Amino acid sequence: MSEHDAHGEPRSFWTKYVWSQDHKVIAIQYSLTAIAVGLVALVLSNLMRLQLGFPGAFPFIDPARYYQFVTMHGMIMVIYLLTALFLGGFGNYLIPLMVGARDMVFPYLNMLSFWMYLLAVLVLMAGFFVPGGPTGAGWTLYPPQAILPGTPGTEWGIVLMLVSLLIFIVAATMGGLNYVTTVLQARTRGMTLLRLPLTVWGIFVASILALFAFPALFVSGVMMLFDKLLGTSFFMPAIVSMGQPLKHAGGSPVLFQHLFWFFGHPEVYIVALPAFGIISDLISTHARKNIFGYRMMVWAIVAIGGLSFVVWAHHMYVSGMNPYFGYFFATTTLVIAVPTAIKVYNWVLTLWRGDIHLRVPMLFAIGFISTFAIGGLTGLFLGNVSVDIPLSDTYFVVAHFHMVMGVSPVLAIFGGIYHWYPKLTGRLLDERLGKLHFWVTFLGTYAIYMPMHYLGFLGMPRRYYAYEGYEFIPASAQDLNAFITVAALVVGVTQLVFLFNLAWSLRHGRPAGPNPWGATTLEWQTPDTPPRHGNWGETLPEVHRWAYDYSVPGAARDFIPQNVPQSAAPAGDDAPPADRHAGEGHA
């Protein structure tokens, strides 16, 4: 590690902020890029809502544009915002600091990962400027539709989308190798696996999922590019498209769906597991109480990660696949609900008998519990094969996945940013603006998505540009859609408050000191705030306890950082062991 000591600190602007190999700088590069492209996706969503709430009032949103917006919105949100921000942003920043390392184990690869990611984003955005525009195939990119006329963006858009995804996968693999190897290899002395904060566990397992799930997207993407550009028939059966017989023959569209969802379902957990970890740490820190059932939380993360590879076809109950698969996938899907439910129980049980400080990060964490609960519960409808049949491809699905993998992870991201911003900058984000941001976002998303479930019950299909002239839809549904749109606009505009807060607090925020929340984990114990290159000054920290020594009986303060030796905890060590570990009595 000699290249990372103080002498190796880069001096010039370019090596420090642009071609940086420092995980903290790369984390910020990743995060800012992800937030920027996420804003594009947010604007697209509001444009779609305008069309749905006030059909025809904005003539430039024609069906082609609508479908392009749906597709780009969905793909950007899932891949280029959430995946990139959780792994490339939070993972990069937090893993080395939380495990007590000076940097990622492969800093050069880490830098390369970011630049590949940026390239992927640029290729994706280029779609807006090529003839025919970006693809409008839906974020699932199902063939044959994705590459046939009748869908917008089949000239260039779909090719750019696939190429961008392939580049992204290379970037994510480079990043993932780093995150996984760093957690395995670079933990500081005393940092055993079970002393890792749950944030690291969540990101670690999510990185493993990413490493092993993205190849499926890669395979399907390459094969679809072949079908599109070289005329092969991997996924393309014999087709008469718009009256023209095509050269393709014999391929299987369902094969694509299997490959896509073999990636797609773990992808849900790639964004959920880091959120789980972050939320666990926010709740524990701000409730001043150890996370309840830590070991169970770790096992649940591992179990969910493993199970997430055997549930993919629950997205395909009405796809025409072999109907007997339904039994298997319904069962595995509902089994995964058990460890997921345990996580929710343990969060709420951590609150119980806590000392709850309702600071902004904690508000977001509690909001997460609520929205994640509803999203997880509606998943029980969609996972249970027969119940899914009437609901699949309706607004119930839209409501479900937005709650579970849209709103909830975004709340976790916001909570995480309010929580760790002081470490990045040395200043707190403004509390009042933060509360405004939280309340509008939290209540606003309920207003948007809660009623949507009922439109789904009614049978309104998703990915519809307009609903005019359908008799089974009462006129009142249009009023509801208008209401949802207004709520979505309000939520969308409120994100500007957050951006303003990010920028304003950089110079005007209250100085935070090294550890404003009284947290135990290592990132708050760095010699400098923000941490300098190499993170730890002369010597690496040593870890003497788990990450959750909050409110330890007999201790002077209500938290003991992980690097405080057992014997050095003020007044902590003279308490008898039985007393010290009160929770043991239940074991």
Add this chain to the structure above:
Amino acid sequence: MSARSGILAALATKPWLPQPLPPVAAPRLPAATVGLRVLLGVIGVLFGLFAIALLVRARLPDWQPLAGTPTSPLAGLGPLWTNTALLAASSLALQAASGAARRGRLAATRFGLVLAGAAALAFLAGQGWVWWLFIATGHFVASHPAASFFYLLTGVHGLHLAGGLVALGRSVARAWRERSCVRVHAGVARCALYWHFLFAVWLVLFALLASPPATLAALADICGIR
């Protein structure tokens, strides 16, 4: 703790109880080796998924096998066996280079590296030659699904080998820069591991591409594909 080791025991400890500080971290595997092993896992999944896609596609009625009849493009497997031998030679040479580097024999290491690189390049050229044979006999990428898979799988495999050649090139450069094997050995050993892995992948791909439909169907059955 010391008696029960392993990941399961580690996951069963009660972390809130005080534990003795472990001794200063014993020298573990170098990070690059761990990283490479994870990467091999990822590449293994990638080719595994390609293989499954092939098995599924081969079940559909329009599949024509690449080998087996006089008119099929792989009627004579000779060229592919030659390439296989080249890749095997490359793998063996790297293994020898790695062994030589471990024993500190720099000249032998250099020789093995160059030999391995040359054999790998010859393998790639040989694969290109088989592509050319395909084209010459009118089997283009979109002619029929098995041909599509042939180009796709050999292409992706070749790209992985080409990526390996970049790493190998760096090892060669280092072997010529250094005066002893101390800083050369680890890199060569990793190259060898990667090569063996790609050789194994190639054997599987070769088998899949040359198998008759009945074998593929049996394999698909074993994998639960229907």
Add this chain to the structure above:
Amino acid sequence: MAMVIALVVIVVASVVFHFASPWWFTPLASNWEQLDDTILITLVITGAVFVAVNLFVAVAILRFRHREGHRAAFEPENRRLEGRLTLLTTVGIVAMLAPGLYVYSEMIGPPADATGVEVLGQQWQWRFRFPGADGRLGRTDTRFVALDNPFGVNPDDPAGRDDVLVDSPELHLPLGRPVLLLLRSRDVLHDFFVPQFRAKMDLVPGLVSRFWFTPTRAGRFEVLCAELCGLAHYNMRGLVVVEDEAAFRTWLAAQPTFVAAGGEGR
């Protein structure tokens, strides 16, 4: 405090919304009431958990919010409590999964006497085909698709000659008789969905997918496409008319057969 109120309001508002909502399942028009029952079971269980979790959090915040001098408990885990919760969750899961799988087994096992009716999708219109007097549908292939043979029926297959072709998006079905829909697509994925029947299934080019139901209520029901199929996906309309046997027979007799439609002249 605001958080406590907000959570309680969310729970109350959700429950009130649920009961006051004019947006709800369309009245059932098929034999799948068991499916509706399973949905109801799922709704009750998940609704109860939703209310419980939110209220528990609200109470926890109310009781344990920070006050001066207050200190949290230290409780790493409680195996018995965790075990009980796991068990309870498992019971709830089984209570949803078991009826769900039971209904599913019904849904994928059409009765032997179900009439097969073909649904053919293309961007962006529906067509239907009934077997003729021989009770069998003729074989098809995209090779045979032409302006005068939109279904691509094989002209050499005798079973296809008497097939009744419905070259319009309006399908009539007899009341009370089970139908097995055989779904095909000429181009991209589509999905045949009539909300009142509950069941739906994708149309996949290159294969025939299927589902069955029995219409139990006469009337006119809209057909929607529920799988994104391009620009006019939202406008791929169709109609199912469920009527008594006699009316259905009259309608069917008025539709041309493959031969009469000129398909065999090629």
